Amino acid sequence: MASVREVSFSYEGQTQFASLSGDWNPLHTDATVARRLVFGGLAVHGVHLLLHALRQVLATDSDGVELQSLRAQFLSPVAPGDRVRFEQSAHGGGLRVVASVAGTRAAQFDFDFDAAVDRRSPIVDNGVPERETPSVENVETLEAQAGRVPLHWDSDLAAQLDCAPPNTAWMPLFAALLATTRIVGMKVPGLHSVFSELSLDLASGFGRRDDVGFNVEAVDRRFNLVRIGLDVAGASGLIKAFVRPAPIEQASVASLQDLVPPDQFGDETALIVGGSRGLGEVAAKLLAAGGAKVTLTYRSGQDDASRVVTDIRSQGGRAVCRQLDVSDLCDDDLAWLQSLRSQRVLYMATPRIFGEKGSRFAPDHFAVFERVYLHGFLQLFYAAQAAGTLRQVLYPSSVAVDNYERQLFEYGIAKAAGEQACHFLASMHKDVEFLVPRLPRLATDQTASLTGTPGEDPVRFLLNLLR
Amino acid sequence: MSETLISIAADILGVSVGDVSSETSRESAENWDSMNHLRLITALEEQYGIQFSMQEIEDIQTIDDVQQLLTRHGAG
Numbered sequence: 280m281a282s283v284r285e286v287s288f289s290y291e292g293q294t295q296f297a298s299l300s301g302d303w304n305p306l307h308t309d310a311t312v313a314r315r316l317v318f319g320g321l322a323v324h325g326v327h328l329l330l331h332a333l334r335q336v337l338a339t340d341s342d343g344v345e346l347q348s349l350r351a352q353f354l355s356p357v358a359p360g361d362r363v364r365f366e367q368s369a370h371g372g373g374l375r376v377v378a379s380v381a382g383t384r385a386a387q388f389d390f391d392f393d394a395a396v397d398r399r400s401p402i403v404d405n406g407v408p409e410r411e412t413p414s415v416e417n418v419e420t421l422e423a424q425a426g427r428v429p430l431h432w433d434s435d436l437a438a439q440l441d442c443a444p445p446n447t448a449w450m451p452l453f454a455a456l457l458a459t460t461r462i463v464g465m466k467v468p469g470l471h472s473v474f475s476e477l478s479l480d481l482a483s484g485f486g487r488r489d490d491v492g493f494n495v496e497a498v499d500r501r502f503n504l505v506r507i508g509l510d511v512a513g514a515s516g517l518i519k520a521f522v523r524p525a526p527i528e529q530a531s532v533a534s535l536q537d538l539v540p541p542d543q544f545g546d547e548t549a550l551i552v553g554g555s556r557g558l559g560e561v562a563a564k565l566l567a568a569g570g571a572k573v574t575l576t577y578r579s580g581q582d583d584a585s586r587v588v589t590d591i592r593s594q595g596g597r598a599v600c601r602q603l604d605v606s607d608l609c610d611d612d613l614a615w616l617q618s619l620r621s622q623r624v625l626y627m628a629t630p631r632i633f634g635e636k637g638s639r640f641a642p643d644h645f646a647v648f649e650r651v652y653l654h655g656f657l658q659l660f661y662a663a664q665a666a667g668t669l670r671q672v673l674y675p676s677s678v679a680v681d682n683y684e685r686q687l688f689e690y691g692i693a694k695a696a697g698e699q700a701c702h703f704l705a706s707m708h709k710d711v712e713f714l715v716p717r718l719p720r721l722a723t724d725q726t727a728s729l730t731g732t733p734g735e736d737p738v739r740f741l742l743n744l745l746r
Numbered sequence: 747m748s749e750t751l752i753s754i755a756a757d758i759l760g761v762s763v764g765d766v767s768s769e770t771s772r773e774s775a776e777n778w779d780s781m782n783h784l785r786l787i788t789a790l791e792e793q794y795g796i797q798f799s800m801q802e803i804e805d806i807q808t809i810d811d812v813q814q815l816l817t818r819h820g821a822g
Contacts, residue, residue, distance in 0.1 A: 384760045
């Protein structure tokens, strides 16, 4: 029987689910850290989706049946606030639940049931696990890692999160599923993990123990894919997880000093909008290493921006940073921008680029890009230009403008509009030079992917542009 | 075309078996992104106990390419 539910996962729920499961991986709980990780933002725990799907399946008939096997595939990330559609259907001899967001599959769950057997299932309601720090592993250190984690359950918290089982007999299974996300997010692969798949053969003896054992069976270095064998309360299982790329560390100022003569950029004043990471970070360091007085702005990454400023200053350079949201500029921001008397403006601000769901043009998503790449840019240009000092604007465009990749539909159009704006401005402001290069994929957090598509080194690229 | 291949591909791409043909391609199939490409490869490798090289994996554009690759590896 087909049944459909729609659920939206809240930001607060992220922390509560981390507490319930003990999976405090920052991918799920720390928005500032998560924006630099592989999905570019917070992701809902896959097992959180799984528990919702299982509850949905059990809502119709949970008495007198026993789950024989379960397979959960986590296909694409769900962000807090996304509307997730859980659609249940018959599949093979069992039930399948597909969780999707805007028509794109986010997860697929297969359940096989049989008549209940008399099983000694331990009941646990022992509170949430103690909070730990995720272990930092890589493909080399993961080989042959093994351990056990106890089952934990907190009925009240589970109920608050709509994750409670229909009756207490199901509690050990729900607790065991929570343990699997704790293993992936906190143990192996730990900090740099992405949960991809879980399969459990519950008929092989679930309920004989009250903990979950794990054992790294194989690490496929081609894809950074880890296979983890499970002993789930006595039943066998398998986890597949990826070791995701760590945030990309851009070159330090010290390492750039050999490339840039100390007077390359004279005594000029440069504003780098979006200078806390990625290309903006590299540009700020290059300009400062060449003698420029640098002001960099950040939207949310204050720690990252401070780190760049500290690095520049430690090498004798001049830099300050300030928070600025180009999609929401106020009069104070504009007055400040004018007061900088910038000679160069580097417009590196960007929202999260990849990951649009669905195949149709998404006006809401386009609006996010348009606020940054067109409207915010124009406001900022006029403020900087009013000081009368401006002589160069770097507005990086993208090869996405004419590559026509479906994922980059909204982004490509917004960037194309920004390019056109630069050409118009250049024709009206002859005293200002506009550099509007279409950038290739450069190695930054935005372009890092699980399967490792390394980009070009941004340092040489930017240096040639700025000289 | 191997039925096993079609069934695995349909499962991974989230379509029905009838929607997978030798012409199904990374270009045409909506769900055939880099992640599902990897899932397809690892599922086939597990099914047949074989291992593809990175070059072979990157060269695959269509289901027909996959079928030919399986045949070359003595599988499917």
